[in-house]
Each structure stands twice: as structure tokens, then as C-alpha cells.
Amino acid sequence: MTTPADFTFIHRLRVRWAEVDGQQVVFNGHYLTYLDVAITEFWRHAGLPFPDALAFHQGDMFVRRNLIEYHAPARMDDWLDIGLRCERIGHSSITVVWAIWTQGRLLVTGEVVNVYVDRQTRVPAAVPQAMRDQLAAFAAREPVYRVEVGDWATLQPGAASVRQAVFIGEQGIPEAEEWDTDDATSVHAVVSNLAGLPLATGRLIHAGLPAGHAKIGRMAVLRCSRGAGLGERVLRVLMEEARRRDLHHLALHAQANARGFYEKLGFVPEGPVFDEVGIPHQRMVIRL
Secondary structure, three states, X not given: OOOHHHOOEEEXXXXXXXXXXOOOOEOOOHHHHHHHHHHHHHHHXXXXXXXXXXXXXXXXXXXXXEEEEEOOOOOOOOEEEEEEEEEEEOOOEEEEEEEEEEOOEEEEEEEEEEEEEEOOOOOEOOOOHHHHHHHHHHHOOOOOEEEEEXXXXXXXXXXXXXXXXXXXXXXXXXXXXXOOOHHHHOEEEEEEEOOOOEEEEEEEEOOOOXXXXXXXXXXXXXXXXXXXXXXXXXXXXXXXXXXXXXXXXXXEXXXXXXXXXXXXXXXXXXXXOEEEOOEEEEEEEEEO
């Protein structure tokens, strides 16, 4: 019997009105859309987020085959639990099996075969060993990320690549305003996958501040990896580094739309919202 315990990863979503057909059940074709949503989350949480992880390896993937078997219908407002696991990795193929339940009732089972290809030629190529290792760690429920803490000289390549993508490329912040002299004296944190692809970063400024005080800044997560908890990993490791250095008064300038994220980790707003590089910000503080 197929059960959720048989799967490495579970993604939950809710059936929407537009997905129900004239028979008052989910139209059969939508189950492959559900798979597409869930498998994107599978790769994200495995530390191989689309499209950046494939680009990092100079590759891409295409669907070769989809098999699907229907067992029972889903209806409007059902919560669907979609389970996935990597079943097999061949020379250039990656097979993922999947299933969907609602309230423990099995609805669908399936299998999707993807083919890994060279990014330039689009000819099938061997699945890189680093991707195999990443998927093996995920299947074994082992860590799929590495967190490094160090100085700018050591971590600049990774930290700079994430900040370039997020602040300059995505948010349109002028490059001249992104890089400053604080980088050289700050403690930096970088989260990467096992192959070394940088996914998130942040920094802890303490030089030139009153004794016991520090400022967290330049918190950034690649868009493709948001929702996998990497921002929290960066923030927690910087807070722990602050404790280690006897820095107990922390402040940061949060982008206003991220205020809730920092509040969950104990930061409280201080003062009014203000503009910084054309983006609304809120000063937030915490005492460790």
C-alpha cells in the first residue's frame, strides 16, 4: 500500500474552483499541474532549485515520460498532500515517483522520468555526481546545505554573487550603493548547497559601534530558494556569532515586506518606516 511515509518530501496545496470540472471533481489534466508545482518544491528543498542549480552545472532537464494512475477523485477545497521521492538515477535520467492523498485517501500515483541534457547542445549527458550526491543526502534526510561564517576575503565570491542577483539584479539597487567599506570588517555568512552553489547570505557589522552592539545587514536569499528556510539559517548563525562575540544589542534595517520574518525570530520594530535605496524599511532591534 502506498503511504506518505514512503516518500521523501510532501507538498500540500488546496484545490481551487478553476480546477473542478462539470462533474464536480478535479479535471484529470490538472494532476500533472499539481505534480509540476510539487516537484519544483521537491528540487528547491533538496538544495537543487530551478533554474539556478541546473545552470550551475551547465545543464538542463526535460520530461521524457509521465505515467499516471487515478484511484479516486479530488473535489473543491480538498487539501492535497503530494508525496515525491527520487526512485532511480540512470546515466542521464532521473526518475521520480509520486502520489497524492486527501485526508489519507489515495487519489493518484505516478512516475515522471526527466532527462538531463547539456545546456548548450541539449543532448543527453551524464547526471553530474554533485547532483547525485545532493539527491542521495536528501533521500537519507541528511543535511543538503553548508553554512560558512567568515570574513570578506574568504566568503566574498559566494556572498557577492547572491547580493548581485538579489539586490542589483532583482531589486534594481544601483551597484555603487551595494558595495561599501563595511564588508571588509564584517562577519559574513553564506549558505550553499553541497556542490558549492551559494543560495543565501548576510553580514554582521560590529566595527565602529558601541561595545556590545552590532548590526545585521545585507540579508539575501536567491529567489529560487525562498521558502526553504535559508534566510532563517543565515539570521540564526549571525545571531549565534554575535553571542559568541558578546554582542547582545542587535539592530537591522528590514525591508518593510520582510518585517514579519524578523518578528518571528524576536526582533521588534523601532521608530517609523523610512526610505532606503528607494525601498521602505523598518528599523528592528533585539537583545540577545
